[in-house]
Amino acid sequence: MxxxxxxxxxxxxxxxxxxxxxxxxxxxxxxxxxxxxxxxxxxxxxxxxxxxxxxxxxxxxxxxxxxxxxxxxxxxxxxxxxxxxxxxxxxxxxxxxxxxxxxxxxxxxxxxxxxxxxxxxxxxxxxxxxxxxxLPIAGGTAWQAIERAGIRPGGRMLILGASGGVGTFAVQLATGRDIEVHVTAGERSRALLESLGAAQVLPRDLPADRLQEDAYDAIIDIAGGAPLRALQRATRPDGTIVLVGGDGTPLLGPIPRMLRAAALSIGSRRRIRPLAAVPKPDVLRELLTLTADGAIAxxxxxxxxxxxxxxxxxxxxxxxxxxxxxxxxxx
Ligand SMILES: NC(=O)c1ccc[n+]([C@@H]2O[C@H](COP(=O)([O-])OP(=O)(O)OC[C@H]3O[C@@H](n4cnc5c(N)ncnc54)[C@H](OP(=O)(O)O)[C@@H]3O)[C@@H](O)[C@H]2O)c1
CATH class of the missing domain: 3.90.180.10 (Medium-chain alcohol dehydrogenases, catalytic domain)
Structure with missing residues (x-):
């Protein structure tokens, strides 16, 4: 040694x-x-x-x-x-x-x-x-969120709170898979997110009940504050909502929201799936290759x-x- x-x-x-x-x-x-x-x-x-x-x-x-x-x-x-x-x-x-x-x-x-x-x-x-x-955590989390959403090329995805580390990777990875990406983000990030491939940039604090009904095949919730029922309404039947981020409660963080999600998913065709991203060397290798090829940055x-x-x-x-x-x- x-x-x-x-x-x-x-x-x-x-x-x-x-x-x-x-x-x-x-x-x-x-x-x-x-x-x-x-x-x-x-x-x-x-x-x-x-x-x-x-x-x-x-x-x-x-x-x-x-x-x-x-x-x-x-x-x-x-x-x-x-x-x-x-x-x-x-x-x-x-x-x-x-x-x-x-x-x-x-x-x-x-x-x-x-x-x-x-x-x-x-x-x-x-x-x-x-x-x-x-790449490892932000890129890896974005990758795992898209996988968990199970969305196919040609589908439409909404990313709530897309301007941070995870969000900017998620936009690039999803558009790279021919997914139509809509995002919510602050006005100061609009030009950036459009340049990364977002087809629509909605206001950062748009109330979720103002989202169009049955509009998305998947929602990736990075911001974490929206009422889950409103997100279900905005999702198409058999679509998926992936919970990634948000502060949650001071003691238990995201756990209470995850429990609500589990309850709301019972018998629903619009599943809500929490994500706990884990280190995946194979995914990191893919992200490095995509970066070396100029497909993401x-x-x-x-x-x-x-x-x-x-x-x-x-x-x-x-x-x-x-x-x-x-x-x-x-x-
Ligand atoms: N589930 C998992 O396994 C996993 C893994 C990694 C990260 N996460 C979580 O994912 C979230 C993002 O992580 P990150 O490292 O990418 O964070 P980050 O880079 O620090 O995110 C900061 C960005 O988020 C935006 N933002 C914050 N609150 C928002 C809100 N309510 N609505 C819209 N935009 C909002 C901010 O925009 P403004 O300046 O406009 O506020 C800022 O551009 C965190 O909550 C983190 O804990 C989860």
């Missing part, structure tokens, strides 16, 4: 809280355990999920990531990186490999992080690190140097990101 040891300076949080409480601090460079690799981070893309873990909100997050503070004090789940050491039993990754990965508990806002070797996907030369890092609103990663987190925390926010590694 190649060994990289010593300390590094990482963005750390010592308890759940806002971006303004994260600090640069020294910590040990982690060692890869069996089945893991050590990565030198080249770029980290942020997600609203990083903010949920950072703040420990909804409360349910703390059951998974740590009751009183996050077990891993470093945020950043989506990375492009170079393998610099491999743990025992790793046979399908080697030192110097250029990879993309989703880190299960975070760790990307640091010079080095460990990752399970099984999560790594090779980064094609044509896709630079800051572009590749945008992550929308990057802002790029930050490593020493301003707290400002990058604060920008995502504010909740108005258009597309993605990327932090470049320290040089």
């Amino acid at each position: 190649t060994v990289t040891t010593g300390t590094m300076t990482a963005w750390m949080q010592h308890g759940y809280g806002p971006a303004s409480a994260t600090r640069l601090a020294d910590r040990e460079i982690p060692s890869p355990a069996r089945g893991e690799v050590l990565l030198r981070i080249r770029a980290t893309a942020l997600n609203s999920g990083d903010v949920r873990v950072m703040r420990g909100e909804p409360g349910l997050v703390r059951l998974v990531f740590g009751l009183t503070r996050p077990r891993n004090p470093v945020r950043g789940m989506d990375v492009a990186a170079t393998v610099v050491a491999v743990g025992e039993g790793v046979t399908d990754a080697a030192v110097s490999d250029e990879v993309v990965a989703e880190l299960p508990g975070g760790g990307g806002l640091a010079p080095f992080a460990v990752a399970p070797a099984a999560r790594l996907v090779a980064r094609p030369d044509e896709v630079p690190p800051h572009i590749a890092a945008c 992550p929308v990057i609103e802002r790029e930050f140097p490593f020493d301003q990663a707290d400002t990058a987190l604060a920008h995502v925390e504010a909740g108005h990101t258009i597309g993605k926010v990327v932090v470049h590694a320290a040089s």
